[in-house]
Amino acid sequence: MGLVSMGHAVHVYCVDNSDAPVARQENRDGVIYHISKSAKGKSLFGTINHPVTSLNRIFDDFQQCDIVHVFQPFLSVYLPWKFNFRKKARITFFDWDDLWVDAERDREKKNFKAGWDYKLKGYFERKIPSISKHMTVCSKLLKTLAIERGAKQVDIVPNGFWEYDVPAKAVAREKLGLQKDAVYVGFMGRTGFELHWAFKAFEISLSKGANIRFALCGPTADIMDGLSDQVKNNLDYLGSLTPADTRYFAAAIDLGLLPLMKTDFNESRFPIKFAEYLAANLPVLCSEVGEVNEYGKKYPWVIKAGVSEEDWIKHFESTVQLLAEGKLVPVNREVVLNDLSWEGISKQVERIYLEAAEV
Template identity: 25%
Template sequence: MFKTIHVIVAPSSYLEDPLKYRRHRLAEYLLSQDTAQEIIWISPETHSFFNSNLNILKEIKLNCDILQIKIGDYKSLVRNIEWFQNSLIHFIHEKHEEQVNYYLWYTYPAFSALSQLKIWKSVIYDCSDMWVEAEKTNHFLQNFIKRQLIRRTERRIVSSANYCFASSLTLQNRLLYKRISTTLIENGVDYSKFQVVDKIDINFNKKPTLGFVGGLKPWKIDFDLLVKVFKVKHDWQLVLVGSTYGQMGQAYQKLQKLDNVKIIPTVPYDEIPSMVATFDIGILPYIENNYNEGVFPLKFFEYLAGGLPIVGCGLPSTNNYIEDGVYEHVKSETELFIAACERALNSKSEENKSRRLALAKQADWVKKFEKMWGIVNGSK
């Protein structure tokens, strides 16, 4: 039986992300297969135009199974223009071995020239974000050019891919405009990790706790809504667990000053279940915008695996899970959000908790990736 090498194209280096994203779990699953020999993790590394590392590859052996490749980039030019990707193509050619099956996994639309190589047993695009709406700056022209480059790169990848997957209905429908077949596989959960946990004592004033775990990104999270809610609800407390990104803005600064708000920097992934166990409600306070239309949050099934009711907004891709005592999705308005949270606080029956756990158990990551790998290998 031939060994397999999986090449994963990602937006950032393997160890750079403060959170464990879908792409990391995919890598772990692929490495767990008997035939797996190595993961080659390829990501751009932003530099200034005059930096000598532009378009230069850095090889970093993270462990015996994962080789990290960083490619010097400037304003997304190298990752989106194939002419600049020759050094990467040469590197992959040099790495190529006979009697090894090579799979190319795009978890981010970049380095489309790779998809044209003839060495791949399969090319796969696993779309988990509305990338064309991400990473915006304050410069209109720069945003416009970047969006066009990302669109073109994604289009080339989709046209070359043997298989396409999407993490939300919105992303699936968007890809279906570009190709006949895209399979929906929503984000999952490491279910067993949430079943036996030691609580961390973060309930600093014993009030009902609304919690959020994830990246505190100002283009995703509705900090204005949270300020309004927790100014009104002095008898509740908010716990935010995660790293900040970019310019956080005035709403976040106001939120930091509230007495009933606690913000905890990113914690190791293994401690997340213990954090979730201290919450009374898991919240998903997302801004209603184009980017979030494609989001299916990683923490959705993590909250359910912790037995929590969920209240969210700005996430149309989660509407299929709306259910009394499980999940409520409302408009991003203070009164509606408060009312939904009050209903969630009153939904603590064992019957409701059992239903939440059952939904989470069905969404275990292993089941998700078994389906994906089965499709790629032709066994499903």
């Protein structure tokens, strides 16, 4: 959208994850989406590395373009680029925004589908940098790995947010059914490997008399299995929210939580919830892990919470005390917008493209 607003034509070629009957085009805010059908057999192969889907995409009608930006190390991306799309583009960029192989989510390969995905992701994570003149990544770790694997030019592009008018806290709480006068800590997002850190810290604070509640959206309900009655009685679980309603969620709470274990996966990524918290002028309690820590070092409204569960629990307790006393540093919206607005990031991407075109 940002590139479109600057006068560029943007087309996205992707695969439908559902069993849609026909390929189709959609115009979403000026971006033209070309959506291909996925082949049968997704229960065996999934979508992103499905061999038939990937082969079919070679014959998609890709348009001539100046820049093709290939996203993610998947078979359904690599084959159509290699045998079709790259012939129609002046310059190719590859994007890599997670360390897929050996990440927590991929360690238990319990069936053929998981093992198939694991092998192909691993192959393309090594193959793509070795053939790349231009790459974009979201972290210093991925930049280092990409260069080690042969990439020539690598730029770090963060995740961000679109500026919007933040709803008043009272309005947001009424919309979501949250208690209007309570002090809320909150977590949103589907990647919750370390969410048990937050629950444990919350329970300890409650046992010491803290008058707080915990708002939660994103994870499935089974994330609450095994929680004590004390935690459940002070927890507002909102399930899965629409992107629009997550803005109300961030506006409704008083402190955003981002616990991160020190793993290669977390070091490699830029959790989008970090930007979404800050977009709502929300202070964040954040582990000192990965690319978000580079911003945490310079933002006083990001409270640093170490790298371990023990660190997290200690810093949670002290931060809740500061929150109750009204002593947390407010977010400087202008600084955050300058660093993390999609408008500014789009200008960065445009500059990267133009510099590549001049070489």
